Amino acid sequence: MQRHICFLVYSGFVLLDLSGPLEAFANASRARPSGYRFTVASLEGGLISASCGLQVATQALQVVDQLDTLIIVGAPTAPIDDRMPPMAAAIRQMSPRARRTASVCTGAFLLAESGLLDGRVATTHWNYAPQLQARYPALRVDGDRIWTEDGNVWTSAGMSAGIDMALAMIEQDLGKEVSRAVARMLVVYYRRPGGQYQFSSLQDFDPGSDRIRTVLSYVRDHLRDDLSVERLAEVAHMSVRQFGRVFAASVGVTPAKAIERLRIESARPLVEDGHQTFEEIARCFGFGDADHMLRSFVRVVGRTPQELRRSTRQAKGNAGAGAGNKGDPSPA
Incomplete structure (x- = not known):
């Protein structure tokens, strides 16, 4: 039995928020003909x-x-206008008929307006995450994540993150091999983990100095090592005093703060995954021990590794319960 994916659009929607996930599901259906069928819908049609x-x-x-998945696409800005009330009402009416409901980018505002995100963790484009949180305090916005799954409700960040969410859904429905095959056909990274930051710290740190770029790349490749200022100055071919001054001027933070952010960015997916102990993760990414890693996460993320892992497990548990309640159509 094919799973019916319905994309809900409205005037002014972002085309990539529709076409990216749609093409991912379409490729999955070419790999597994029993996979999906599609509808692009609007309130009135046409x-x-x-x-x-x-x-x-x-x-x-x-x-x-016969709806399996309802996906609400986004707009270039938060759709807080006369489109919102009728869209939210339609989502409230349709979502109980779907096994899962999802949004891409600012489509999360429509999900939130419908009440579906109350008490859940959600994400959206990083630029609109503070606005989403302020407007809807009943949900918890994680503006760092690429996508989230909380029960049977999924949300994703902007643009290409909708493809990442679709690949995760395809893996859930049809297995890893189909999802990997789709990623290869689309020439995209195979399902970036939902906990990965929306943009890399290496991209956020945009130094004007080639020497500092070389240092940042070295740091990313040697997170497990002792990254002392003396060692980094050697990589940059500078004196320690000159290096510290040039690094702070180029990057905007001290070397220690930059290293801490890069370590947390790399460690967070493993923290949330739950397959390794915190001590193992701490050693792998150069924190030294779990206590030092905990303090770093609280300082930068605002949450402990234990809290991140617990919330991820809770979301996965809710997803399993939701799938059990709705029933998962068996592939033909």
């Missing part, structure tokens, strides 16, 4: 204009049937 001006033919939402 031609709907994307933000780029391209028009997309849609089906009226009320005639969509």
